[in-house]
Amino acid sequence: xxxxxxxxxxxxxxxxxxxxxxxxxxxxxxxxxxxxxxxxxxxxxxxxxxxxxxxxxxxxxxxxxxxxxxxxxxxxxxxxxxxxxxxxxxxxxxxxxxxxxxxxxxxxxxxxxxxxxxxxxxxxxxxxxxxxxxxxxxxxxxxxxxxxxxxxxxxxxxxxxxxxxxxxxxxxxxxxxxxxxxxxxxxxxxxxxxxxxxxxxxxxxxxxxxxxxxxxxxxxxxxxxxxxxxxxxxxxxxxxxxxxxxxxxxxxxxxxxxxxxxxxxxxxxxxxxxxxxxxxxxxxxxxxxxxxxxxxxxxxxxxxxxxxxxxxxxxxxxxxxxxxxxxxxxxxxxxxxxxxxxxxxxxxxxxxxxxxxxxxxxxxxxxxxxxxxxxxxxxxxxxxxxxxxxxxxxxxxxxxxxxxx
Amino acid sequence: xxxxxxxxxxxxxxxxxxxxxxxxxxxxxxxxxxxxxxxxxxxxxxxxxxxxxxxxxxxx
Ligand code: HEM
Ligand SMILES: [Zn+2]
Numbered sequence: 001x002x003x004x005x006x007x008x009x010x011x012x013x014x015x016x017x018x019x020x021x022x023x024x025x026x027x028x029x030x031x032x033x034x035x036x037x038x039x040x041x042x043x044x045x046x047x048x049x050x051x052x053x054x055x056x057x058x059x060x061x062x063x064x065x066x067x068x069x070x071x072x073x074x075x076x077x078x079x080x081x082x083x084x085x086x087x088x089x090x091x092x093x094x095x096x097x098x099x100x101x102x103x104x105x106x107x108x109x110x111x112x113x114x115x116x117x118x119x120x121x122x123x124x125x126x127x128x129x130x131x132x133x134x135x136x137x138x139x140x141x142x143x144x145x146x147x148x149x150x151x152x153x154x155x156x157x158x159x160x161x162x163x164x165x166x167x168x169x170x171x172x173x174x175x176x177x178x179x180x181x182x183x184x185x186x187x188x189x190x191x192x193x194x195x196x197x198x199x200x201x202x203x204x205x206x207x208x209x210x211x212x213x214x215x216x217x218x219x220x221x222x223x224x225x226x227x228x229x230x231x232x233x234x235x236x237x238x239x240x241x242x243x244x245x246x247x248x249x250x251x252x253x254x255x256x257x258x259x260x261x262x263x264x265x266x267x268x269x270x271x272x273x274x275x276x277x278x279x280x281x282x283x284x285x286x287x288x289x290x291x292x293x294x295x296x297x298x299x300x301x302x303x304x305x306x307x308x309x310x311x312x313x314x315x316x317x318x319x320x321x322x323x324x325x326x327x328x329x330x331x332x333x334x335x336x337x338x339x340x341x342x343x344x345x346x347x348x349x350x351x352x353x354x355x356x357x358x359x360x361x362x363x364x365x366x367x368x369x370x371x372x373x374x375x376x377x378x379x380x381x382x383x384x385x386x387x388x389x390x391x392x393x394x395x396x397x398x399x400x401x402x403x404x405x
Numbered sequence: 406x407x408x409x410x411x412x413x414x415x416x417x418x419x420x421x422x423x424x425x426x427x428x429x430x431x432x433x434x435x436x437x438x439x440x441x442x443x444x445x446x447x448x449x450x451x452x453x454x455x456x457x458x459x460x461x462x463x464x465x
Contacts, residue, residue, distance in 0.1 A: 112460070113420040278451070338419060339453035349454070353418045 009303050010047045016040075019050040020080055020288060020311065021386055028254050028392060030384045031284060031315040032328055038316065045300030052082040054290070054309035055302075060320035060341070062300055066291055066312050067345035070097050073291035073310065075348060079388050080290045080311050087189065090239065091232035093348055096294075100347055102220045103233065107351045110158060110211045119154055120358040126153050127366040135370050138401040139377065142253045143246065143394055148174060150359055151245035155237065160210025161199065169195065177243040178385070178393055189235075196234040197227070211237075241352050243389050244286060245359050250392035251284035252360065255330065256368075257376045257397055265332055266364060267372045277361045278338035282318035283330050285342040286390045289314060317341035374399035409439055414459040419452040423459060 006015050018037060025033045038046060038058040046056040057063055066073050074096050076089070089095070092103035109115070130149055134140045152170050156163065172195065175188035199212055207213040215233060218225060225233075256263050266272055289312040293304045304310065318340035319327045343350035350356065376382065377396035385393050407413075414423045423429065423443070428436040432450060434443060440459075447456050 108417070112417065113415050114462075114464075116420075336451065338451045339448070343418065349418065353452075354420050357419060 005049055006047055006053070007305070007308075009305055011302060014041075014043050014045060014047045014302060016046050016048055016056075017050070018046070018048040018056065020388070021051070023386065025384050025386065028251075028382060028384055030251075030286075030386065030390045031319060034313060034315060035319050035328075038313075043300070045302050047302075051080045052309065054080045054311050055299075055304055056311045056313070057300070058313070058316045059300075060317040060323040063312055063314070063317045063341050064345055065299065066310055067289070067341065067348070069297075070347065072293060072295055072297040072304075074294045075291055077292040077309065078290055080309050087193075088228050088232040088235065090236035091229045093236055093240070094232070097347055103225075103229070104347075104351060106215055106218050107211075107233070107237070110214065111351050111355055113354045116354045116358055119157060119355060120362065122157055123150060123154050123359050124362050124366060126150060127362050128370075131367060131370050135404040136401050139396065139398045141394060142397050143250055143392065144174075146363075147246040147249035147253070147395075148242075150249070150363065151242045154355065154359060155241050158210065159199070159212045159234075159237070160203075160208050173238065173242050177239075177246075177389075178391065192238060193231055193235060196238070197231060200227075200230060200234070240350070241355070243391065244352075245356050247286045247389055247391040248281070248284065248356070248360060249363055250395055251286065252280050252363065253397065254376065254382065254392060254395055255280065255284065257374055257395075259330070260373070262330060262332065263368065263372065267368050270365065270368075272332045273361060273364050275334070275337065276332040277357060277364060278336075279330055279332055279334050281342045281357075281360070282324065282334075282337040282340045283328075285314040285318055285340070287314045287342070287344070288312075288388050288390070289344060290388075314341045314344065370405050371399055371403075372405070373403050410437060412440060413462040414440055415462050416449045416452060416454050417458045417460060418454045419449065421449050421451040422462070 023037060038056065044059060045062065046058065048054060048056060057066055076094050078094060092100045095103065127150060130146050134145055140146065148170060152173060153166060156166060172188045172191045176185055176192050179185040179188055200216055203213045204216050207217060215225060215230060266276055291310050291312060293306050293308045293310060295306050297304050318324060321327050343353040374397045377398045380396040382392055382395045385391050410425050412425050425439055426436060428434040428438045429450060443456060445456055448454065
């Protein structure tokens with residue numbers, strides 16, 4: 001192998017050849033494949049020349065350290081990439097303390113456990129409606145027919161969008177997140193923003209009880225929020241709340257489709273579902289985060305220099321054997337699987353996590369009640385698309401129509 | 406609002422409830438332990454959120 005070029009502060013034994021957007025994934029085991037690649041090098045912190053060159057942390061302790069230390073690690077850049085993006089910064093995600101807190105507080109009220117309690121019932125009705133719609137067919141394309149719809153409908157509820165906009169929003173959200181080319185994704189992203197801003201104008205004129213109305217009326221440091229950060233907030237809600245839940249649902253479904261014993265456990269003993277939900281979240285994190293080094297800092301025996309990027313793969317927390325024994329095994333009886341970084345950590349820890357947990361739990365409950373046995377369609381060969389959110393792009397499932405309830 | 410000793414605090418991230426009447430015996434917090442007497446470094450037993458991530462349940 002030829003030597004890979006690295007800056008002078010990178011010890012040669014830390015260098016690996018890792019491309020987040022193109023690395024070999026064994027079957028659909030994105031998380032396990034990533035872990036194996038990182039663990040092949042014994043060093044605590046790694047560095048790769050790909051995607052602009054960046055550090056990689058790979059232990060539960062270092063993931064937590066980077067996410068907790070806002071003095072040295074900034075979220076103003078949250079992706080490892082050489083591309084420059086012209087989209088507005090995502091608010092509050094790309095703001096560091098102290099600017100972050102007042103924006104976050106607005107979202108926090110709308111996504112608190114209490115607020116989510118009511119949304120959960122809508123999520124349940126909708127899940128049942130979707131599943132009943134195709135269960136007698138004996139097959140479905142899980143991502144397009146289920147995983148995408150649930151979070152979009154719930155999002156529309158939170159921000160108070162009319163149900164008749166759902167097909168349009170589903171289509172552009174789908175293209176923005178899963179479009180085949182960068183250009184397609186950008187074009188759909190622009191449409192998404194345009195749609196969002198039109199709704200903002202509408203709510204300014206005619207406020208209601210929804211989250212967009214709350215945001216357009218809110219004042220931060222005595223002033224209304226300007227259009228630019230406001231667009232960033234709406235965009236973050238769309239990007240943060242739709243693709244993440246849909247992607248996680250994809251990993252849940254493929255796991256259950258290929259593990260009849262686990263499926264049976266939950267069908268026979270639904271009381272296991274809340275803990276199973278946490279265990280699946282631990283095993284299948286989808287977010288690969290990044291931070292920009294703000295001031296030189298020592299971590300894992302290296303000096304990271306201001307301006308460098310650090311990749312923070314959330315799977316490396318829940319899959320660290322020092323934290324969870326036998327971490328690749330899914331064990332629905334595992335003790336406290338929920339103490340992981342699947343939803344991030346520190347001040348930016350996911351503000352939508354109660355909602356996400358609720359949507360995922362409801363999927364497990366309502367799906368298994370109706371379609372207790374299902375498989376991946378033989379020969380369909382589903383694949384993981386590796387972006388900063390890992391996604392199964394299409395998942396064909398089949399079952400015996402006579403077995404549905 | 407409920408009286409000290411009967412208050413409930415909810416974890417923002419996972420919805421786990423700390424009920425003062427019940428304490429959290431598995432973690433050495435006796436029934437009846439007031440919220441202010443729960444150690445500051447106590448973490449949510451389900452999701453490891455911090456004590457500051459819990460909010461008073463205003464309903465009861
Ligand atoms: C399974 C589903 C989800 C996963 C795995 C997930 C994961 C994450 C992670 C890892 C972060 C931290 C990002 C970072 O620090 O760079 C985050 C932040 C965030 N998430 Fe989620 N998320 C999910 C669902 C949701 C939902 C449903 C919503 C909204 C409705 C949402 C809204 C947000 C927002 C607004 C932030 C930024 C918070 C801040 O900067 O303070 N997420 N999420
Ligand atoms: Zn919790």
